[in-house]
Amino acid sequence: MSATQQDNELPERFRTLSQFVSAWSLPTEQERNRKRRSSSMEEIRRFYNAMLPEMAAIAEHLSAFSLDDLPEKERRLLNLALSFMEVALAVEVYSTPDVPGAIEAERLAILTR
C-alpha cells in the first residue's frame, strides 16, 4: 500500500468517501472555510451529495469513540464531517460558496485554535 493510500484511508464502512479526504479532511476551521470559499459550487455539491446520505452513519460510527482518543482513520472521517457542515451552509442556505452580501471573508480573522 502506498503512502498516499494510507493517508486517505477511512474506516472500511466509508471507503467510498476516501476520494474526498485529500481535499476536504481538514483539521481547522480556517482551512475548511478557505477550502469552501475557493471551491466551485459544482465541487462543493459533489462533496455534499456524497456525504449527506452517510452523515447519520458517520455520526453513529464515531460515537463509539471519544474525541480525546480518536484513531487516525476516525480523525480523518470526523474532519470530513466537519467540512460537510462547513459546506452545508453554502449548499442549503446561500447557494453560493461564500456568504453573499457579507463583509469580505479576508476581513474576518478566524482565530479559533
Place this chain on the structure above:
Amino acid sequence: MVEEIDVNNSDGSEPLPGPQHVPVGPNISAQYFELERQRIFRRVWLQIGRAEAVPNPGDFFVRRLEVLGTSVLVVRGRDGQLRAFHNLCRHRGNRLVNQPHGSARAFTCGFHGWTYDCEGALVGIPLESEFRGCDRAQLGLIPLALDVWEGFIFVHLQTSPETSLRKYLEPISGMLDGFPFAEMELSGWWGATLTANWKTFQDAFIEAYHVLAVHRRSIPDFRADPIVPSAQPLGRHCKLTYYQNLHHKPKPAEALAFKLGSAAFLNVNNTDQLPNRRWPSLNVENRDNWVFDEFVIFPNFHLFLGDGWMLCHEFWPIDVDHTNWQVKYYQRRTTSPAVRIAQEYSKVAMRDAIREDLSTIESTHAAQRSGVMAFMTLSPTLESLIVHHHNTVAGFVKGLDT
C-alpha cells in the same frame, strides 16, 4: 431602576413614545471620543477574558487596549491568584511580554533582562550592583485592579476602584447564578478591525430588527413572535431577549445537527427542556420560541446566553473611527464526536451570520462621518436599547453617572 417596555401597550394607558432621535455627533467627534476615553474607559470595569483560559500558575495572556493606551498582562500567580499588570518593564518602559498568550515561570524584558515573577515582583536586575540603592520592592509591575465574575475577568485602570465589580454590574451581578459556565468550551473565535466608531459597531448587535433585512438569506423565515423582543434597561447595562420562528423547517444538515444534539442557536426542538427552569433570569417570559438573551454590559461587552452556548463580543475602540472587535463562541464541552459534528453546524451558521452583521457597519459610519445626517431615527420599541446605550454613554460623558 428596571423598567420593562410594554411594546403592546396592552392596557391602553400610556401612548408609545414617537421615534427617538439619536445624534450622530458622538459617533464622529474626536473630541467626544476623548471624553469617552477619559470618563468611561478609564473609569469603569472592562471585561477582557475568561478565567479558564489561564487555569494554571504561570498561565498568562496579553491584551493591547488602545483605548487605555496600554497593554495589559493577565497572569495567574503561583498562589493561584489572577493579577493584571501594565505590560511594561519598570526599567525604561519597554514592553515586557510580546507573546499573546502562554505559560511562564517568570517574565524577562528583552531590552536589558530585568526579570519579574508571576506575582509581578521584580526578582532580577542584571549587574544589579551598578544600580546601588535601587529598591527592587518598589519596582514591581504596575497593577490594574482585577476581579472575576462568573468566570469573566474584568480589569479597572484604577488600582483601587471606588466601585467594586459586583456593584458595578448591578443589577446583573446575581442574575446569571446557575448558568453552566463551567461546562462551556471555546469553540469559535473571530475578530476584525473596522473603520467605524465603537458605538456604531455595537448598535448592529443591540436589536433584532435587522434580522429581516441583513439576515434575509440566512434566516429567510424569520417571523419571531413577538416580533419586538423584550428589551430591558438594567441600570447602565441592558438585556434583550430574542425569539425565533418555531415553525422553521430545518434543511438537511441543520436537521441532522439538531438530531445529533447540538443545542444550536436555531434549535427548535428543545422545548421539553426550557432553560428558564434552570436560570431564572433567562427567558423570563417563558416562551417556547425563546432563542437567547443578550446582556449588554456597559460599556463594550455583549454576552449572549442560549441553551448550551454563549457568545462574548468585545468592542474595543482604537480611536473615534476605528474599532477592534472580537467574538468568542462557546458551546457545551463534549467528548462525543457526533455532538462535535452537530456543534460545527451551529458554529459555521453563527460565523456566517456574523459576517452578514458586519456588512453594514463601515458604510453606516462613513455616511455618518460625511456630516450630512444629524441624527438617527430609531424605533422606541425595536431599537430602544440603542437609545438606552447612547444615553448611558452621554450620561458618563456629562459626568452624571457615578
